Amino acid sequence: xxxxxxxxxxxxxxxxxxxxxxxxxxxxxxxxxxxxxxxxxxxxxxxxxxxxxxxxxxxxxxxxxxxxxxxxxxxxxxxxxxxxxxxxxxxxxxxxxxxxxxxxxxxxxxxxxxxxxxxxxxxxxxxxxxxxxxxxxxxxxxxxxxxxxxxxxxxxxxxxxxxxxxxxxxxxxxxxxxxxxxxxxxxxxxxx
Amino acid sequence: xxxxxxxxxxxxxxxxxxxxxxxxxxxxxxxxxxxxxxxxxxxxxxxxxxxxxxxxxxxxxxxxxxxxxxxxxxxxxxxxxxxxxxxxxxxxxxxxxxxxxxxxxxxxxxxxxxxxxxxxxxxxxxxxxxxxxxxxxxxxxxxxxxxxxxxxxxxxxxxxxxxxxxxxxxxxxxxxxxxxxxxxxxxxxxxx
Numbered sequence: 001x002x003x004x005x006x007x008x009x010x011x012x013x014x015x016x017x018x019x020x021x022x023x024x025x026x027x028x029x030x031x032x033x034x035x036x037x038x039x040x041x042x043x044x045x046x047x048x049x050x051x052x053x054x055x056x057x058x059x060x061x062x063x064x065x066x067x068x069x070x071x072x073x074x075x076x077x078x079x080x081x082x083x084x085x086x087x088x089x090x091x092x093x094x095x096x097x098x099x100x101x102x103x104x105x106x107x108x109x110x111x112x113x114x115x116x117x118x119x120x121x122x123x124x125x126x127x128x129x130x131x132x133x134x135x136x137x138x139x140x141x142x143x144x145x146x147x148x149x150x151x152x153x154x155x156x157x158x159x160x161x162x163x164x165x166x167x168x169x170x171x172x173x174x175x176x177x178x179x180x181x182x183x184x185x186x187x188x189x190x191x192x
Numbered sequence: 193x194x195x196x197x198x199x200x201x202x203x204x205x206x207x208x209x210x211x212x213x214x215x216x217x218x219x220x221x222x223x224x225x226x227x228x229x230x231x232x233x234x235x236x237x238x239x240x241x242x243x244x245x246x247x248x249x250x251x252x253x254x255x256x257x258x259x260x261x262x263x264x265x266x267x268x269x270x271x272x273x274x275x276x277x278x279x280x281x282x283x284x285x286x287x288x289x290x291x292x293x294x295x296x297x298x299x300x301x302x303x304x305x306x307x308x309x310x311x312x313x314x315x316x317x318x319x320x321x322x323x324x325x326x327x328x329x330x331x332x333x334x335x336x337x338x339x340x341x342x343x344x345x346x347x348x349x350x351x352x353x354x355x356x357x358x359x360x361x362x363x364x365x366x367x368x369x370x371x372x373x374x375x376x377x378x379x380x381x382x383x384x
Contacts, residue, residue, distance in 0.1 A: 092270055149318075
């Protein structure tokens with residue numbers, strides 16, 4: 001039996017995700033991968049299951065989809081369950097390893113519809129992914145009221161110095177358009 | 193049914209935690225609270241359930257223990273499950289809110305046996321706690337091989353500017369001694 005005060009913590013995507021993703025597809029181009037995570041973010045808003053953020057873990061070379069995540073902070077009552085955190089946890093669960101960079105595994109990357117917040121940037125660093133690909137920028141998120149936390153240019157440098165390739169601004173206009181729409185519609189901003 | 197690729201993600205403390213903590217106690221002084229989280233960290237190492245880090249969420253004024261967390265990265269195969277993340281998730285689960293700063297709730301703080309890494313510092317910011325209390329320093333953790341990620345003096349300033357009181361170095365010698373012991377014994381360093 002585990003500590004009942006720390007049990008019942010649920011980490012899961014909403015039910016629609018399973019059918020929404022074509023799990024057998026291979027997405028070779030960064031733009032294809034970004035389109036998927038933007039579509040996940042859009043669907044998350046449309047179905048009212050969370051904020052306008054999506055992420056996925058891919059095998060870098062094959063383009064296989066390992067896991068996805070959509071923002072689930074309000075739905076699951078848990079401020080750590082950003083899209084990136086769920087995608088990384090799900091990938092590690094699937095591969096049975098606390099690092100996606102374990103020997104013998106293919107190289108992994110995380111693709112996020114928006115520059116990661118401070119928490120998620122740290123989570124990316126610990127996850128073992130070799131590449132981080134982002135769509136919308138911190139400024140795009142802040143413009144509609146989302147705080148991104150203490151992330152600085154030196155934060156990205158820190159990851160790069162540890163061998164993580166960082167690619168930002170992929171399909172930024174498309175990713176930003178979803179954020180702007182969310183802001184215009186008055187979607188909840190759940191930063192404390 | 194939820195997405196099976198993101199289900200089965202377990203977040204829980206090891207079983208010994210439930211009996212180890214005197215849940216009815218009130219710990220008024222910061223040092224008493226720090227002693228608890230250092231003891232949790234020590235027990236986590238002694239029982240081989242994880243790394244030398246412990247954390248707990250308290251009601252600031254009453255000193256009531258809301259939740260605790262011990263590092264569970266290797267045990268649960270999940271690089272995000274640092275002590276602070278588990279403690280914050282457990283507190284939010286217990287209170288049924290994605291923010292510990294919701295109207296009507298008492299003020300909450302998190303006490304950690306070590307300065308939080310970049311991920312946990314972000315998680316603290318999103319959690320709604322009003323105070324962060326730390327024992328050992330980043331340097332103490334780095335000396336035995338743990339990376340702390342992109343945390344800068346401006347990171348702490350960022351939290352303070354948003355109303356979070358930061359208190360560092362509480363019982364630092366005691367907290368550091370445990371880290372040094374772990375390092376000397378050759379305990380696993382699971383940063384990627």
